[in-house]
Amino acid sequence: MISRLLLEAIMELHHPVFQLKDLSHLWHSTIGIEKESLRLKQDGSLSEYPHSTEWGKRTQQPYIQTDFADSQLELITPPVYSAKEARKWLSATHQLVQDTITTQHDDELIWPFSSPGLLPDDVSSIKIAQLENENEYNYRAYLAEVYGKPVQLLCGIHYNFQINPALIEEKVADFNPNLSIKEVTNDLYLTLGRNYLRYRWLLTYFLGAAPYIADNYSTELYGSPKEKAMRSFRQSQYGYNNDEDVSISYASLEAFVSDVEKAVANGQLLLEKELYRDVRFRGQDRYRDLINNGIKYIEFRNFDLNPFDPYGITETDTDFIKLFILTMLFLPQVEKDEEVELGNIMNHVIASNEAHAALPYLAEGEKLVDAMLLVARALDEQQLMNGYFENLVTDKRQQLYHPELTIAGKLVTIIEKEAQAMNKPAENHFLAFGLNLARQHKETYLERDYNLHGFENYEISTQNVLKHAIKAGIKIEEIDPTENLLKFTYNGHSELVKNANMTSLDTQISYFVMENKVATKKVLAQNGIRVPAGNSFTSFEEAARYFPLINFEQFVVKPKNTNYGLGISIFKTFPSRENYEEALQIAFAEDNTVLLEAFMPGTELRFYVQNNNVEAICERQAAQVKGDGHSTVSELIDVVNSNPLRGDNHRSPLVNIGKGRLEQLQLTSQNLTLDSIPEEGQVVYLRENSNISTGGIAIDRTDEVHDDYKRIAIQSAQFLGANFCGVDLIIKDYTQPIVEEADYGVIEANFNPAMMIHLFPGVGQARPLGKAALKQLFPEAPLD
């Protein structure tokens, strides 16, 4: 059974042009995953909800789509380099979809298998995807008629692969020098496709995972399955196959295109895209255009969902498949259509076998795995992977001899065991087993809902913007994750966004004015906004001379740029000249500019202003613990920090309370230490400042604050030329209108105002600021 060509390849892999030393470049090819799956009600029946409008317009949505049926999700990753990156996107879209269907769709589930577990008695009731494009809808109606709706409900993973174009370009001269890059590329993809079709049965053996199917499942071409179980119903004759009469050659691109066109012309296919094969050449709307404009990438469609994995494919299998594809490049070229056809037959055999049946093509399998091992070792060496790739292959190698270790094998073992315990046939337990997995996966999708799964390396606020972008179908490019810098594109309109709300909506100069406390106060005061009285000084002498000019009893002396409260002196009673000068010296030790500011009593509130509108208001309170009469301060801090919402570095909505120098200083001022035991109910402050970043909490006050102060906040932002602005006000009584000037003061204005405190206030209503930012940037996008 082993092909002659493969035998030749045992000892050394070769390719007419690529060499093993090019493997790093080849590994640096992009992949993209499309994962289909069904939305179900809790009882396992198909969802009756339409594809949610929360997921934007289907014509513009790159990430969350429908396939054949309206209840058939298609979750799509952009082209990425690594399995890890692909998983990142899948985990994000699964989270967002599950969130919508949990809250909006009566707690729906995502079915983890490729084969449906339950079909309606009347399969004609299955709802075709409600696409805006009439042709798309009509095409689906045609498919339903010719192949039957149940076949169309089969779900799988499509694995897209683009050979690193830089490498092709570099090597093109080494190919036939009479050929263009386009011709070389087409040739490469065609030979890759043929080899893949010939040997893909091995992947079906390892990864096939659709051993059972709904009992009323049937196909128009082959009727209902006679078998109760097999490795993969989806990849068997009961899967989605064109009529056997449709004969397509892979001998050359010209032959392939001509055959497809012939099949359409003679009515075997309605449209070119009706051709369903495990390999598809992509990049042009019409196949004929591939010849003229070139194949851009190749799509492999033969993967069942791995139901054990919440995302339908594991990270290692994603890598294993890529390794398999690269190996195909190095195998001698399968040339004849007969060999391709042989591969198709072998794949059907493997799919139709029972999951525990011994591999019938062991010798060829061993050779293929040997070839992969050569590739794996070379990659391990070049990519410094410490045997990672080799392990992937050797792990699969033992499955050659142990079908029970393959995915289908494991599934059947477990399902049979559970069914046996319940004294029923395994196939009757399929639905319950699948629903159980779906519920487990749902928990995975919904954990840490303040994060966007996969994007935890961003600040929470950026994660929030990303959530709404993905949902609305706004395309995302990660320009610099380390700086939370992203590019968003909707329908050709692009916007760069840093830290969630630093955008093209604000000017450069407004940033520098707000960054500068002196300038902020001056600009606001010039425009009639009340700011704390005071002055700024650039020398000690100048500041000392100002002493007789101080017009207020209570005031603060502080460096222009305060870090951690260093250098600040607060005078609650008017000081002596000597004490004043001492405070100046302390402040000038921290900065070249020192501010004198009248102390304003009242509540400090943060107004989040966007586009002349107050979107949210928070009161922040300093890090604090409350005594219980027996725990030490240190223990009380530990309890507070055990809150799962607390963490560090803007990656969690609340920040841990520290036990450092500044906290201990604050304790000292209350005659306490970390080891003191406060009385029950005694509030102990760990910080003077109320920043969330030092353990403080936020209380939403948006609906409680009088409009007068909102007006002041909006005006302040306007005078500063700011679109996004965090205005900090001190207010005597925020529920009452402004009667006299002294009722309020603007103490600071912040560019890039924190969203987190409003998205996840410790107390009170959350405010959807990430969505609000996107809505202003993309008024044309579906964000309502």
Next chain:
Amino acid sequence: MISRLLLEAIMELHHPVFQLKDLSHLWHSTIGIEKESLRLKQDGSLSEYPHSTEWGKRTQQPYIQTDFADSQLELITPPVYSAKEARKWLSATHQLVQDTITTQHDDELIWPFSSPGLLPDDVSSIKIAQLENENEYNYRAYLAEVYGKPVQLLCGIHYNFQINPALIEEKVADFNPNLSIKEVTNDLYLTLGRNYLRYRWLLTYFLGAAPYIADNYSTELYGSPKEKAMRSFRQSQYGYNNDEDVSISYASLEAFVSDVEKAVANGQLLLEKELYRDVRFRGQDRYRDLINNGIKYIEFRNFDLNPFDPYGITETDTDFIKLFILTMLFLPQVEKDEEVELGNIMNHVIASNEAHAALPYLAEGEKLVDAMLLVARALDEQQLMNGYFENLVTDKRQQLYHPELTIAGKLVTIIEKEAQAMNKPAENHFLAFGLNLARQHKETYLERDYNLHGFENYEISTQNVLKHAIKAGIKIEEIDPTENLLKFTYNGHSELVKNANMTSLDTQISYFVMENKVATKKVLAQNGIRVPAGNSFTSFEEAARYFPLINFEQFVVKPKNTNYGLGISIFKTFPSRENYEEALQIAFAEDNTVLLEAFMPGTELRFYVQNNNVEAICERQAAQVKGDGHSTVSELIDVVNSNPLRGDNHRSPLVNIGKGRLEQLQLTSQNLTLDSIPEEGQVVYLRENSNISTGGIAIDRTDEVHDDYKRIAIQSAQFLGANFCGVDLIIKDYTQPIVEEADYGVIEANFNPAMMIHLFPGVGQARPLGKAALKQLFPEAPLD
């Protein structure tokens, strides 16, 4: 002669409400200077050039104006707190005016005396200021007829003074509690005015400075002077006086206003403003409105130009006058008009006296100086001035007994002495003496022309913008000098500007993209701009794995944010894996992100892009010296640094070459030390980088570079969303068009691109970038 009231004040100063302890607040009152002077040809005759259009539109120009004649400049400071600040503005406007009249007006001069030195034979030929407002022009024509043109050519300093309004507000309850702030303020200014008029003769004694006058000078009211010399022709009867019949009471504001209105009604005055007095109440268009809306400030008009000072008044005299004004507040109130009239007569006597004549009012003068001394000492104490104010007063005190030490006294002494040597009458030497001073002052005005005088605390680029703003009549507010942050206003339209070109014309996000090398390259590359090939890495492992993927022979490994070239490795030949990893380790020691960048050979050019236009292009060359065969490297550096254009900290157009660690490292790589003696003609580099800030020089290439590269620079700025952008290109041959991609690469894009290298290139044509920035911000302002 000593008034009874003054006698009472000898022992202790008092005011009904203010106390000596309020002096700091009073000292914190604002002053503003208006300085008139004549523009002259080199021979001393009046300029025939009109007021230059370079100084903008007269209706919008707050700093550079004309008075009566078109050749009569009026240079105006904004309200400021200190003499130093006033001088800052005067030195700036004098510099700018002299610059214009030197380059555009055949080397004109600014006449330093209040009295003209030369009048045309036909004084009717003197050209009245060509004001747009017809009424203003007609009014001047009327003045010329009634008073004669020569009188109107007398120049002086007007000293505006506003009592600290915060202090009045604080004290208002202590005044008559039935009075409003406005009434109290009016009352304060009226009593200040009366006291000032009564005692101003003392200032005329110290500061009078118009001892000679053009020989054909004459007045309509008093004819030609009979005297050849006096202390001040300007303040004598030969000055600008209304008809003696115009009698105005200062007893109350109502009385004052009624009298003025009466004089207008009966035709003694054409307009209210024709009233010429040494004290003028300001703040309203019509005097009647002062009663209703309040006096805003007071103007003292009795100061002759001090010809010894380039700006017509010394810093210490500016302070002395303020001290005198404050003392007037503390003297008992002069109430009767007779006393005011007495003051007028005494002032005329002092003005008409010969400059060396003994003071006729010595006793009153001593008492006044004693009173000033009390004020000075209190201020010295409160303002920690180490006797500065006391010294001002004691210095003047001795002049009471030594008229030859007064300004007029010194002038006459010198002029007489010089005239004697030339054997001619002193009055005949007046013109030559004045012209000589004018030429000396011109040198002062024009020194360091890369600076804006008085504003040297700003970066050169900001000074350049300020120059053009002042010239165009754009109002300036200094928001934060330490950060080069200014507010410009023209005709109600305001713009904030930081560091010369960070403005509202750029977006916040473009700043963050350009600040980030990774993001800049990514955005440019996405848009088809060629950037050096490469990649960025956030971990050593990731970077190490990239080794086999490096597609280029020569490349650089560097930290994302390079400081002083630390952490950079340059590979001119392809390295071993080991060497590559070593370079990574060095780079990761400096930053969390490391860049790999293909090395691009060629010339590095900086394109200064503004508003889709290339305004300037510079080539920068690294700090270097050229050997002379006998000097050491260290000595050669000293020679280069002796260039007056070199300095430090962006305050001079070129920066000194250092002798620090990095320069020494650079020498080591050339097998040299600071003590080596390079051969004649040998070029020694002190830096690898070509930044001006490390001693490099710039060569203007704007007109030599092919348009293709300008297009690339403009497109780069567009893709980055930048209005102001410094695009750095490496170009193979910048005179040739782009033939293939490899001909260029954009290596960096900079927000806030340096102007200095283009304003003051070491070689080649200067480019007016400060003006260009303002022109875009204020298209409505006269900047052409």
